Amino acid sequence: xxxxxxxxxxxxxxxxxxxxxxxxxxxxxxxxxxxxxxxxxxxxxxxxxxxxxxxxxxxxxxxxxxxxxxxxxxxxxxxxxxxxxxxxxxxxxxxxxxxxxxxxxxxxxxxxxxxxxxxxxxxxxxxxxxxxxxxxxxxxxxxxxxxxxxxxxxxxxxxxxxxxxxxxxxxxxxxxxxxxxxxxxxxxxxxxxxxxxxxxxxxxxxxxxxxxxxxxxxxxxxxxxxxxxxxxxxxxxxxxxxxxxxxxxxxxx
Numbered sequence: 001x002x003x004x005x006x007x008x009x010x011x012x013x014x015x016x017x018x019x020x021x022x023x024x025x026x027x028x029x030x031x032x033x034x035x036x037x038x039x040x041x042x043x044x045x046x047x048x049x050x051x052x053x054x055x056x057x058x059x060x061x062x063x064x065x066x067x068x069x070x071x072x073x074x075x076x077x078x079x080x081x082x083x084x085x086x087x088x089x090x091x092x093x094x095x096x097x098x099x100x101x102x103x104x105x106x107x108x109x110x111x112x113x114x115x116x117x118x119x120x121x122x123x124x125x126x127x128x129x130x131x132x133x134x135x136x137x138x139x140x141x142x143x144x145x146x147x148x149x150x151x152x153x154x155x156x157x158x159x160x161x162x163x164x165x166x167x168x169x170x171x172x173x174x175x176x177x178x179x180x181x182x183x184x185x186x187x188x189x190x191x192x193x194x195x196x197x198x199x200x201x202x203x204x205x206x207x208x209x210x211x212x213x214x215x216x217x218x219x220x221x222x223x224x225x226x227x228x229x230x231x232x233x234x235x236x237x238x239x240x241x242x243x244x245x246x247x248x249x250x251x252x253x
Contacts, residue, residue: 002060002071008078012070015094016054018084019153030096031151033161035089036062041161042095043067048164051094054079059090097151099167106140106167107181112204113252114183115166116142116174118220119211120240126150127158128241129209134162136248141168142177142206175223178206185224187216188247190237192228199227201251212240 005013019032030051033042036059042050043065050067056076080086099106107114115138120126130150133141141150148155150163171177178185184202188209208224210216216224229238229246237243 001068002066002073004073006074006078008074008081012052012072013054013074013082015052016082016092019092020084030094031156032153033093033095033164034087034091034153034157036091038156038161038164039091039093040064041164042093045161045164047099047167048095048097051096053094054082054092056090063091095164099169101167103140103142103167103169103171103177104181106169107183107204110203112139112181112183113201113248114138114140114142114178114181114206115244115248116178116185116206116208117147117210118144118174118208118216119214120147120209121211123148123152123155124158125212125239125241126152127155127163128239129244130155130159130166130168131162132241132245132248134159134165136245136252138166138248138252141166142174143168143170144174145170145172174208175220186251187221187224187226188228188243189215189221189226190228190231192226194225194227196227196229196247196250199225199251205251207244207247207251209240209244212237 033039042048050069052069053071055073056079057073060073115133126148150168156163183204183206185206185208208216
């Protein structure tokens with residue numbers, strides 16, 4: 001449903017007002033998506049529903065298809081004024097995350113690959129990790145309480161909508177859940193016992209990554225097979241998102 005709005009103070013635009021501040025102070029169960037590719041993934045996602053869309057007349061025709069939700073069309077000046085900064089991509093959408101499956105159902109079957117994250121607080125890294133999870137066919141992502149929200153606007157954008165393709169779940173006892181789900185854990189660390197090319201992953205595997213610097217907690221490492229990527233030139237590790245791309249390619253084939 002296309003609705004043209006000329007008044008920047010129209011109440012229907014309230015959810016889009018001051019986008020940056022809303023992402024940090026609370027979104028009432030909603031998230032903000034930005035950019036054409038991300039919106040098109042949102043429209044077809046089985047994990048989220050589209051609440052509404054905000055775009056300009058010039059950008060409207062660029063969308064391959066539209067959701068049943070309201071599509072508010074405003075001038076570029078109005079869009080920038082409402083959002084509080086220039087929206088160069090010309091597309092915003094409000095979504096609600098509603099994964100239809102439990103974690104148990106998402107990883108059911110003889111073969112499973114789960115990405116497990118601890119302490120990932122950087123939104124760029126989170127976006128990169130979620131993009132890689134989608135690109136290499138990960139069944140689910142498990143996050144501890146110290147991870148940032150994959151549904152931050154910037155994390156969604158960096159993931160190129162990947163966060164809307166792979167279900168994610170929060171948990172406190174990561175190792176306990178992996179044991180309950182019969183998932184063999186492999187923890188990435190510069191001090192890993194074995195090199196990546198030596199690993200023959202179990203049919204049901206969990207791949208664990210920690211924050212750059214501190215890495216994974218010692219108690220988690222002790223419960224896993226620890227894996228390292230061989231380095232040269234005095235480096236001991238790569239950016240966590242880059243590392244995950246290499247590891248997921250190897251372990252998901």
